[in-house]
Amino acid sequence: MARLILGSSSPRRKELFQLLRIPFEIVPPEGVEENLSERYSEAELSELSHRKAQNVYLRRPNSIVVGADTVVVLDGFVLGKPSSVDEAFRMLSSLTGKTHSVYTSLSVVSEKIAFEFIEETEVTFREVPERVLREYAESGIALDKAGAYGIQDYGALFVKCISGDFYNVMGLPVGRLWQELHSRGVE
Template sequence: MQNLILASSSPRRKELLETLRLSFAISSSEVDESFNPNLSPEEVVMELAERKAQAIFKENPDAFVIGSDTVVVADNRILGKPADEAEAFSMLKTLSGKQHDVFTGVSIMSPKSSTRFYEKTEVWFWELTDEEIRAYVKSGEPLDKAGAYGIQQLGSMLVKKIHGDYFAVVGLPVAKTVRELKRLGYELPY
């Protein structure tokens, strides 16, 4: 039996992997999430995903390990997780009525090989009033999410439309991840 490990404590990534009916363990470690500001968003998410996967793979060299990272990019600025409610409000104000990009990077390490890739999805927000933003921030949902929103929960009310992979916005591009696992030799149960 092949061992599959999700190198993430994200409940959203766990739920996405569970929809595939794969047997996997969860193991995450604290990694340095700082990055070189000269890197492109694509490079940032792939580098951070690789750091997460590598930290777990070192302890589990016989496993398939999936690491992932997501950032929101608006006005050529990377928006990570907000530090507090004021920063969440500011981020959402920036996204209001505009298009932004969500980049999710994935790194998969296995005993024989490894790969990394990213998905970019364009997201458009409705024009939001300050009251709508404050109410959403008060829900607490934005505080642990890149760009201060979760498309799969209350944040879905903010989104006008998307172009690209919905699941990448949630935190893991499912179809591409499965294809890459298979390419690296992981045997799917179906």
């Protein structure tokens, strides 16, 4: 059987990938631009995860490569990773008291199988005091996360409810990935 590769450098995806209980290695994509349009586009997100998987597959052709990308979308606009504490604070402020969507696109590429899917999870934030949002943004935790929060850290306190896959919000809908791999004979 071909070796399973996670084409990502995300420590959260690595943790979640381990839940599959399948031996794997990590090979981050190289030189793949992650610039997405300001407005959410399913096709654009899917293309990005495919480019990541293909980039790794070309370097490891006897493998099954999983590429992924996750975005937070509020009112049709993509909230990527903030570039500053102020931007993180603005993003968090825009999310408070509202429902947004988290989309993860997964692309799997190998010699024998290739498929893609996008998983959506809706997340509703409770009303969070400005002081708390500022503290979170200033902690630095928010700077490497789409939408400026992590549901797995103390950003979980902001979340009132979710509809969909919890792990998708962390960046890898591991149950759906397992199902898709399993249905194609990858054990």
